[in-house]
Amino acid sequence: MHSVLEFPASPAIDSEEEVAEWLEAFDQVVAAEGSQRGREVLHALIGRAGESGIEVPVQLNTPYVNTIPVAEEVPYPGDRELERRIKSLTRWNAMAMVHRQNKKDPGIGGHISTYSSIATLLEVGFNHFFHARYGDQPGDFIYFQGHASPGVYARAYLEGRLSEEQVLNFRHELRGAPGLPSYPHPWLLPDFWRFPTVSMGLGPLNAIYQARFMRYLEHRGLIVPTARKVWAFLGDGEMDEPESMGSLTLASREKLDNLIFVINCNLQRLDGPVRGNGKVINELEAAFRGAGWNVIKVVWGSDWDQLFARDRSGILLKRMEECVDGEYQSYKAKGGEYIRREFFGKYPELLQLVADMSDDELHRLTRGGHDPQKVYNAYKRAVEHGGGPTVILAHTVKGYGLGSAEARNATHQEKKLADQALIAFRSRFAIPIPEEAARDGSLYRPPDDSPEIAYMRQRREKLGGFMPARDVPAFSIETPGLDAFADSIAGSKGRAVSTTMGFVSMLRQLLKHPELGKLIVPIIPDEARSFGMESIIRQVGIYASQGQLYKPHDQDMLLYYREEKDGQILEEGITEAGSMASFTAAGMAYINYGVPMIPFFTYYSMFGFQRVGDLVWAFADARGKGFLMGGTAGRTTLPGEGLQHLDGHSHVLFSVVPTCHTYDPAYVYEIAVIIQDGMRRMYQQREDRFYYITLYNEDYAMPEMPPGAEEGILRGIYRYRAADAGQAAVQLFGSGPILNEALRAQNMLAEKYGIAADVWSVTSYNELRRDALAIERWNRLHPAEPEKPPYIFTALAGAEGPIIAATDYMKAVPDQLAPWVGKRLVSLGTDGFGRSDNRQYLRQHFEVNAESIAAAALSRLAREGKFDARRAQQAFAELGVDPDKVDPAIA
Ligand SMILES: Cc1ncc(C[n+]2csc(CCOP(=O)(O)OP(=O)(O)O)c2C)c(N)n1
Ligand SMILES: [Mg+2]
DSSP states (O other): OTTSOOOOSOOTTTTTHHHHHHHHHHHHHHHHOOHHHHHHHHHHHHHHHHHOOOOOOOOOOSSSSSSSSSGGGOOOOSOOOHHHHHHOOOOOOOHHHHHHHHHTTTOOOOOSSHHHHHHHHHHHHHHHHOOOOBTTTTEEEOOOOOGHHHHHHHHHTTTTTHHHHHHHHHTOOSHHHOOOOOOTTTEEEEEOOSSOOOOTTTHHHHHHHHHHHHHHHTTTTTOOOOOOOOEEEEEETTTGGGHTTTTTHHHHHOTTTEEEEEEEOSSBEEEEEETTTTTTHHHHHHHHHTTTTTEEOOBOOOOGGGHHHHHSSSHHHHHHHHHHHHHHHHHHHOOOIIIIIIGGGGSHHHHHHHHTSOHHHHHHHHHHOOOOHHHHHHHHHHHHHSSSEEEEEEEEOTTTTTTGTTTOGGGGOOOOOOOOHHHHHHHHHHSOOOOOOOHHHHHOOOTTTTTHHHHHHHHHTTTTTTTOOOOOOOOOOOOOOGGGGHHHHOOOTTOEEHHHHHHHHHHHHHOOOOTTGEEEEEEEOOOOOTTTOOHHHHHHOOTTTTTTOOTTTTHHHHTTOEEEETOBBBEEESSSHHHHHHHHHHTTHHTTTSSEEEEEEEEEEESSSSHHHHHHHHHHHHTOOOEEEEEEEEESSOSSSOTTTTSSSSHHHHHHHEEEEEEOSHHHHHHHHHHHHHHHHIIIIIOEEEEEEEEOOOOOOOOOTTTOOOHHHHHHHEEEOOOOOOOEEEEEETTTTTTHHHHHHHHHHHHOOOOOOEEEEEEEEEEEHHHHHHHHHHHHHOTSSOOOOHHHHHHTTTTSSOOOEEEEOTTTGGGGGHHHHHEEEEEEESOOOOOOOOOHHHHHHHTTHHHHHHHHHHHHHHHHSSSOOHHHHHHHHHOOOTTOOOOGGOO
């Protein structure tokens, strides 16, 4: 039985005369007029079959051979012999770099088998396809398979870009000498790596959205259209990640012919075969074709061509079709004699076909991904293909050339070779170093004037320069001052609005800004209406590469659904991962396009880091800039939605990213101050950082900014309302809408219990903690110098008594201050699962309402002997706080 994933082997219907005649006629057309004509005839026949009501089976697979027939290949344009030498040198140095390091420092790790499988795929690209940026010519973008980095370093070493010292310090970044990071990390090697890729699945997703964002910038007239390409080199195992395949249809829908995936199908992942019982190449072919991609299979090397040519019966293809990947892996692992017996030996006529070949020759029969001729032709087609994205499925061998480690399940883990294997490797790739040096895994670089080095450099010069390279084009942005947000600073004049609404009107203002307006990229995963952004849709339109091909039903309304070819909003549909990838492309545009785009990705805060945390981490590694706006925030502020929607922890999650500044503002003017300063720091001062700001949908009057509040807002805390009379006995901290609860508690405490309290707006516990940690570290390292106070101490100077810190986030958020205000601190937060109810009940349940805050203050004062304990207990009843209530943290 054939699934759609398997192409039926040569049908046994040749004997039927009529069918034979049809086939013969078809063969003649192809032979005389070429395969394009053959395709046309076939399409016409399929069309006619459809008209006649004949069901045509869905066929997404082609035979298990190269997509490009030999007759259509063009000759290789480079110097094959020299390129082979260069590739051998790269292979050697990549392997030696990892081997040496592991000999010297056991357990330091590194990978030798991934690069060994992808070497030809990269070398053909480096010598003939990858354009670097030069003059007006923009460079291609390349997402390298992360684990192949030793090979990329080895090439850069041969080119003379990386010093021997650097290469010898691979994975030794902390030795006081220049070293090389394990994988592509722009954070660690910022003039070399452009895209972080080593976390599997992020590369393919980001590459798709990068290609799409390039079109967005072109359509909006921010960059000129060019022929530049986005190449993504990916592992076949990596394609199992949902992120890898999840956005394939976007690429075809958007006709991204600037996008090329190259999948290194070495049939293995870490533990074993990717699809031992099937064929990963066929599975991927069907999936990509089904998603509308142009698929080019590079299965077999040129030495198979003559076998195919001699095989008139189709038995070779039949055998290829019936073998599964687990068998293909064994053939490479077990060698020529095994191949003859197990592969060719199944059919006598097949055995006959290779009777004149030695076992060694059988073993060396090449897989397509190791044959420059086949790879070159595939790349050429891919680059010339118009109208959609291309994927190249290249059949390779994991651990190619590593002798006994070739195609073994354990090969991915291999870090070192045995002495014998090193010597064999040296001989196989003809590395001109003494046996002793080979045993040590010494690097080898021929002199600058050697033909190899001269050729490499000359090829790169021709293609515009070395790659990979990351250079940040000059840009200068004068960010607007706070006066640009005068409305937000002035407050809402008593009108009840939410911080979300306040933010949206700020965004509208920014979009109108004469210089900055065009650089703003609003990104939304299908929640614009939830956030009241309809007006922005009307204002700047949704980006639609084809324009709006239909009349929207609400066309005659003011706020209709407006799509434009040069629309500004990226309305991504329901994909937080895709939106984050757009955010990444936009947030890196200052590097990649020299256009400092300012993205605002607004989404349900619950579906942010929790959903796409690893993409956020990679964004930070990539030195991305922009604003992540966590809407409908807070575990008690979003009413009705319940457990899966109520976010009480995204501030904990975002706090882990070193370059991310997290803020939980209560009032619109706070947001204005944070965004204004954020733009200044990221785009004017060019600091590599980004922001996470939560937005709520509770409406209340937004006050005017108190004078002098800016510094406190940015650093994390300021006194919002001091006690009416006298010295405060207790300090109430509030964040987000819970600040209003703290204010209510302040009144209750004063009016009912005669306790004076100050109220503080804490915009960022995380900023306060980072400041305190940095100061504390300085104090620790300078014991002879006078101690410096962290900002939290400076801010709180003179403020006495316990601190009741209430937040709509988990207690862990205020607890970040525990090392500094520990004994004073009582954290009230929303630990536990959400519930569906309104704000009043939710806040009561989670014990973050004004009553719970007041009760906590009394309780603490009672424990300190500053308030009568029995009176406190009685107050609980008055405040409606049930001491025997279930703990919400575990409810
Ligand atoms: C998200 C993620 N999960 C797990 C790993 C660990 N890991 C590193 S390499 C590897 C196997 C890769 O297989 P494949 O994609 O086929 O690449 P190959 O080395 O075979 O070319 C795994 C699981 C990772 N880097 N990223
Ligand atoms: Mg693999």
